[in-house]
Amino acid sequence: MAAHIKSCFIFLVLVVFATAAAAQTRNDDVTAHAELKRIADYLAAANLYSGTMMLTVDGHSFEPVVVKRQDDKAAPVDVSTPFNMGSVGKLLTLAVILNKVEEGQLALDGTIAEYWPNSGMENAEQITIAQLLSHTSGYGNYFGAGNYSLEQRTIDDFLQLIRxxxxxxxxxxxxxxxxxxxxxxxxxxxxxxxxxxxxxELFDAYVATPLDINLHRFQPDQDYNSRPAALAVSPFGDVSPISAEKNDARPGPDGGFYITIGDLARFHAGLLDGDIVSPQMLQQSTRKRSHFESLGCDIGLVWELCSYDNVEYRSKGGTTAGSGAGIFDWQIDGHQYRLVMLSNLYNAPLFVFPGIARELTNDRDFVAPETNEHPLAWLWQKVTADEVSQVTREPDLWYQQRGQFIGDLQFIVFAMSAAREGYQEAAEQLLQMHIIRHPEQGFAQRVLKRIQQG
Structure with a gap:
């Protein structure tokens, strides 16, 4: 009898511990989502974000978070709003190519000339599929061609520009x-x-149909009721509309499709969970092959492999003047996180999105600043009031409360603009603060030297 009671006691203890562990995991999920909503509230109030976000923790997907800027309360942005995914669309091409590799129709070390004889492409005999996917082929951007215009519509039009x-x-x-x-x-x-x-048709066969997602082909020179307004941020934090016709990307193999937050989350999951790319091919595509210096990340096949605060992220960002997208996944403390984001604020994927991922990763709770100005607008006030030393004396406070949502390049451009406006000393102080935190960034050092030399 005593042995039976002891066995029951041990069983109950194990059940309690198991329940507590499960509750802790769910609590971690809920805590992360609550943190994301707190961040979203601040970003909206500070005019730092307009768009949608969706978080998944350990396979549990939360309801999307809709972020409406303080100045755009009436803007019709909701979970059904499609945003331009920008260069995240390059992963559509990656999915097709990796499937062709698995089907034996392509090899990553095969060349352009091997599969497309007489293409007329320079270095076709030397450039491989893997080099095209990792930005090491030598090819740049077709929109730099002198005859590039909105008249180009077909793949042959674009290939001629590239030639x-x-x-x-x-x-x-x-x-x-x-x-x-x-x-x-x-x-x-x-x-x-x-x-x-x-x-x-290949995009549809290998991605859209298997995942049941919609890829909207909005052309920049045509009107669509569901396309959100395009917004841009000045160097000093002012937000204003811009013309999508002149600035938005055309949908193509390099990106530019519009997508909703739910479909973007399904696309991200399909890539990671083996639904449209095998685990073996995913592993190959996320192996370092090159380095993107200005982004501060290694590059796989399309994927951007970034490290912030000793946490490794697999990510891809895509920014256009019309809008942009970002996808991140990472593991920490035994939990797997996935975050997808869409915004119609120019360069949000480059400047704001990484900060959101980092805030969800660190141990401290997010605390919004006492005032809700855009961080650059707030910093500009400090510069013009000769109070920039308040920032440089406590750099950690800046980076923890405001600067985490300002990209490194954006911060450097701010300092350059401040110097051009006659605030050279303040610009130098800010750049020196930035260099101490990021000594590896040669661009900031070159800008500081140029400002010091007048």
Missing amino acids: SEGVEFAPEQGFSYSNSAFWILMRIAEKVDPQQRSWL
Whole structure:
């Protein structure tokens, strides 16, 4: 009898511990989502964000968070609003190419010429599929061509632009973030496809149909009721509308499709969970192959492999003047996090999105500043009032409360603009503070030297 009671007691203890562990995991989920909502409230109040976000923790997906800027309370932004995914769309091309590799129709070390003879592309005999996917092929951006315009519509139009531009360097002899490479990749995919499907049909067959998602092809020079207004931020934090017709990206193999937050989350999960890319191919694509210096991240096949505060993130950002997207996944303390974000604020994926991911990762609770000005507008007030030393004396306070949502390049541009406005000493102090925190960033050091030399 005593043995039976002891056994029951041990069983109950184990149940209690198991229940507590499960509750802790769910509590961690809920805490992370509550933290995201607190961050979203501040970003909206400070005019730092307009758009949608969605968090998944350990496979549990929360309801999307809708972020409406303080100045745009009446803007029709909700979970059904599609935003431009920008260069996150390059992962569509990656999914098609990796499937073609698994089907034996392509090899990552195969060359352009091998699959597309007489392409007319420079260095076609040397440039490989992997180099096209990792921005080391030497090809740059077709929209730098002198005859680029909104008249180009077909893949042949874009390929002709790319031929006219040529390459910037020999394969593997440099890094250049390339949009041109992805048009070449999808022409190759068309060439090797047994059914001779177009690149759009391949996107549908390998991604959209299996995942049941919609990829909206909004053209920049046409009006769409569901397209949100495009917004831009000045160097000093002012937010204003911009023309999507002049600035938005055209949908193509390099990105530019519009997508809702729910469909973006499904696309992200499909890439990571083996639904549209096998685990073996995912592993190959997330191995370091090059380095993106200005981003501060390594590059795999399309994927951006970033490290913040000793946490490793697999990510991809895409920014256009019309809007942009960002996807992140990381593991910490035994939990797996996935975060997808969409915004119609120019360069939010580059400047704001990484800060949101970092805030969800660190141990401290997010505490919003006492005032809700845009961080750059607040900093500009300090500069013009000759109070910038209040910031530089306590740099950790700036980075923890405001600066985490300001990208490094954005901060440097702010300092340059302040110097041009006659506040040279303040600009120097801010750059010196930035360099102490980021000694590896040579660009900030060069800007400081240029300002000091007048």
